[in-house]
Amino acid sequence: MSLSLTDTKPGSLTGEEEGFSPLLISGPCSAESEQQVLDTARGLADQGISYFRAGIWKPRTNPDSFAGVGKKALSWLQTVKSEFGMKTAVEVANTSHVEAALRHDVDMLWIGARTSVNPFTVQEIADALRGVKVPVMVKNPINPDLDLWVGALERILRADVGQVMACHRGFAVYGKTVLRNSPLWEIPIDLKAKFPDIPLICDPSHISGVRGYIYTISQKALDLGYEGLMIESHVDPSRALSDAKQQLTPKDLRDLLAKLRFKQPTTSNLTYHTRMQYLRAAIDEADERLMEVLAERMEISKRIGVLKLENNLPFYQYNRWAEIVEHVTRKADELGVDGDFVQKLFSIIHLESIDIQGE
Numbered sequence: 001m002s003l004s005l006t007d008t009k010p011g012s013l014t015g016e017e018e019g020f021s022p023l024l025i026s027g028p029c030s031a032e033s034e035q036q037v038l039d040t041a042r043g044l045a046d047q048g049i050s051y052f053r054a055g056i057w058k059p060r061t062n063p064d065s066f067a068g069v070g071k072k073a074l075s076w077l078q079t080v081k082s083e084f085g086m087k088t089a090v091e092v093a094n095t096s097h098v099e100a101a102l103r104h105d106v107d108m109l110w111i112g113a114r115t116s117v118n119p120f121t122v123q124e125i126a127d128a129l130r131g132v133k134v135p136v137m138v139k140n141p142i143n144p145d146l147d148l149w150v151g152a153l154e155r156i157l158r159a160d161v162g163q164v165m166a167c168h169r170g171f172a173v174y175g176k177t178v179l180r181n182s183p184l185w186e187i188p189i190d191l192k193a194k195f196p197d198i199p200l201i202c203d204p205s206h207i208s209g210v211r212g213y214i215y216t217i218s219q220k221a222l223d224l225g226y227e228g229l230m231i232e233s234h235v236d237p238s239r240a241l242s243d244a245k246q247q248l249t250p251k252d253l254r255d256l257l258a259k260l261r262f263k264q265p266t267t268s269n270l271t272y273h274t275r276m277q278y279l280r281a282a283i284d285e286a287d288e289r290l291m292e293v294l295a296e297r298m299e300i301s302k303r304i305g306v307l308k309l310e311n312n313l314p315f316y317q318y319n320r321w322a323e324i325v326e327h328v329t330r331k332a333d334e335l336g337v338d339g340d341f342v343q344k345l346f347s348i349i350h351l352e353s354i355d356i357q358g359e
């Protein structure tokens with residue numbers, strides 16, 4: 001079974017390049033009843049959704065929370081497929097989930113954030129899937145650890161399954177934050193640099209935790225070139241048995257998809273390519289100048305280090321650092337460069353200078 005990223009077309013797709021649209025996955029956090037599953041699916045059926053998702057075995061933090069209805073929902077998903085023409089996707093967290101899902105023709109499996117942290121479990125799932133050409137999506141582990149995510153993806157890739165995808169659902173940080181899970185965008189960006197051919201899907205629902213942020217997070221993901229979105233939807237979110245605050249009604253999902261600006265992966269516009277070539281050459285030249293100035297600054301730093309050493313003075317001098325910050329933020333302001341960014345940049349440069357002086 002192969003997954004095409006071009007087989008859906010949300011109504012809101014704009015732009016000159018025909019045929020591209022991100023992979024859309026939607027459906028309830030949990031399958032609760034046959035009625036709820038089918039009513040939700042009915043509302044999604046004409047929205048260009050490729051995969052109807054539903055959690056049937058739910059990993060819950062609290063043992064008293066609703067833990068999913070289990071296997072009986074698999075036949076409801078078969079009805080979604082036959083009645084509404086959407087493929088189906090469920091979360092699997094052990095080998096018996098994998099076997100049951102495959103027996104009931106589930107079209108895509110995903111490994112949740114609480115499972116991808118555990119190499120033993122991921123390996124067991126990979127072994128159960130060996131050679132089965134079903135698409136598998138690996139969510140980021142709950143903690144911000146790129147290597148753990150990469151390791152989980154590699155275990156699944158080596159199992160020779162169907163299309164492997166990565167899903168960014170944000171990372172847990174201790175304490176109260178506005179978003180339920182911190183997106184830490186640099187981690188999925190680093191993952192994409194390592195695996196450019198693995199489609200990256202954003203799950204704005206679990207990043208946001210509440211409906212109000214889903215649009216902004218989705219748009220940011222599209223702006224970064226993500227290949228798809230997985231957004232939770234429920235026919236009656238206020239009565240949902242899990243994640244009630246973050247699920248959208250099918251109608252709200254439709255409005256959200258209509259508002260989003262979808263990006264194209266490439267363009268055949270010649271003017272774009274010519275201008276981009278020129279601008280990239282200009283950036284490369286500016287970067288070279290930046291490196292030359294940086295090398296010059298490091299050289300001066302070394303000379304300062306020698307002087308401090310000769311006079312038995314510490315390399316780090318707090319007052320001087322305060323002066324540098326003051327100086328560069330004033331200059332940044334003059335040049336219209338963001339002051340916070342410049343401070344962050346200079347704290348790295350300054351640390352490197354101190355290291356050089358200590359060598």
Ligand code: PEP
Nearest residue numbers: 029055112113114169206
């Ligand atoms: C889910 O998608 O319903 C889910 C449980 O997600 P996560 O593993 O990201 O918490």
Ligand code: MN
Nearest residue numbers: 029232242243
């Ligand atoms: Mn959920």
